[in-house]
Amino acid sequence: MLDIASVARLLEQPRKIVITTHHKPDGDALGSSLGLYNYLIQQGHHAKVVVPSDYPDFLSWMPGNEEVIIYTENVAISDTLIAEAEMIFCLDFNALSRINAMTDSVRASQAVKLMIDHHLEPEDFDDFRYWDINACATAQLVYTFIADALNNKALINKDVATCLYTGIMTDSASFRLPKTTAEVHLIAAELINAGAVNWRIHELVYNSSTENRLRFLGHCLSSKLEVLYEYNTAIVSVTKAELEQYDVQTGDTEGIVNFALSIVNIKLAAFIVERTDGIKLSLRSKGEFPANEICKKYFSGGGHRNAAGGRSDKALDEVVQELKDILPNYKKLLIQ
Structure with a gap:
């Protein structure tokens, strides 16, 4: 074209x-x-x-x-x-x-x-x-x-x-x-x-964290990470109150989902965050798993096969549960 x-x-x-x-x-x-x-x-x-x-x-x-x-x-x-x-x-x-x-x-x-x-x-x-x-x-x-x-x-x-x-x-x-x-x-x-x-x-992009950003990352990994080994999936969910607690700024949540995906055998990782304008999802996957399909079909989003995003107007805990309820539909892809 x-x-x-x-x-x-x-x-x-x-x-x-x-x-x-x-x-x-x-x-x-x-x-x-x-x-x-x-x-x-x-x-x-x-x-x-x-x-x-x-x-x-x-x-x-x-x-x-x-x-x-x-x-x-x-x-x-x-x-x-x-x-x-x-x-x-x-x-x-x-x-x-x-x-x-x-x-x-x-x-x-x-x-x-x-x-x-x-x-x-x-x-x-x-x-x-x-x-x-x-x-x-x-x-x-x-x-x-x-x-x-x-x-x-x-x-x-x-x-x-x-x-x-x-x-x-x-x-x-x-x-x-x-x-x-x-x-x-x-x-x-x-x-x-x-x-x-x-x-x-590389130094300017990846080695320029504020103290708050680093502490927020630690909080996510130590207290908010949920690993569902039966589906080779890891989920991190964060409330608006937690964003305020750590004074999270634009860009401070970037890359957190990749830490979840780095766990051995994990094929799908999700970072789900409560914002003032609704719930935002960031999905990452490995291999042939279609993260974009989940975002498009269930969460009004889309993206690449291994990197996609979506949104929802439901409550945070409802969105987390909705994602969990979807996983059985993809179990064969997730555990192969």
């Missing part, structure tokens, strides 16, 4: 461009957005990154971060930028509902919309699509979009490379997930050659 010749022609002259990504941006969402931003401004485009919500402090060091506009904190400015945009790049999401409060503004915009993404079953809202479910990260696709599709590898400078390396590193769980192919490692090497300081990026 990508007519690269048409996209290249659109980008031949400076354009008003908005780059956006999903609610609560993670490393890939923000890294791919800022990577693309740092590429576009080199060509004289009037680019702005507008994100639906805040994001973790451990991502705020990336080049161009100071130019990011948070929609919920700057609604009028954001809506004006979206309305006046000639192009909108939609990165790391495949349905407009994933941008929450921005949905109506982006849907109503007359701008050309180009989606760059790697999630299953994209919604048909875009004019152009650079999409591959086999990519380990959207940042990987932004790299190939610039380097291969647009043939502008020379413009992948240190700032672009730093952001894209961050996106690939975080979405591949530090190059550990099955979609981390030889091609991904070659791209990572190209980004390091372009100026990305790999060890420093």
